[in-house]
Amino acid sequence: AQSVSQHNHHVILSEAASLELGCNYSYGGTVNLFWYVQYPGQHLQLLLKYFSGDPLVKGIKGFEAEFIKSKFSFNLRKPSVQWSDTAEYFCAVVAYSSASKIIFGSGTRLSIRP
């Protein structure tokens, strides 16, 4: 069965620190990869996505993610976090074979100290 693993349950950083959230998935076929974010009191929203092409994907608010096929990874990065990045981040996969069903990771809660 397909699954997504997020390495950290809760990450605490100071403003201006660099961020990397790990994500690995298990599926041998073609996938589309996503990072979603849920800010406090708000909807889940798409941060960035990878469908094909350049494995380094840039998203909103200065976030980027790199798809490394050989490692089944799609880690999220941001060089300098802000207090407003405090949120819960979800890595997600859609396998071509399962049409549009999204498989989510368990989420990483990011807390930024001002």
Added chain:
Amino acid sequence: EAGVTQFPSHSVIEKGQTVTLRCDPISGHDNLYWYRRVMGKEIKFLLHFVKESKQDESGMPNNRFLAERTGGTYSTLKVQPAELEDSGVYFCASSQAGLLDTQYFGPGTRLTVL
């Protein structure tokens, strides 16, 4: 453009009662999805409608859950009778006609079964 809306935002019911959750997708979106997040766990797929037809209901936990999308517009998810383990946040998402189009999420309905 209005986003995905869900009603109610919160529902507290007693075990054995019935609850109906409603989702209004973005206008014109053929695909409608239901997901659920049980406390502390990952967001899990429940089912997928294409217009009024159930495309994939492999994630529905059991026959106490009934989803409908009459007329291909809004959808309802009924839980009857509710059990304690049904507590969680129920998310609805919608996307346009393509199966791999971005899914836009609603704010969720927090269901508490006492």
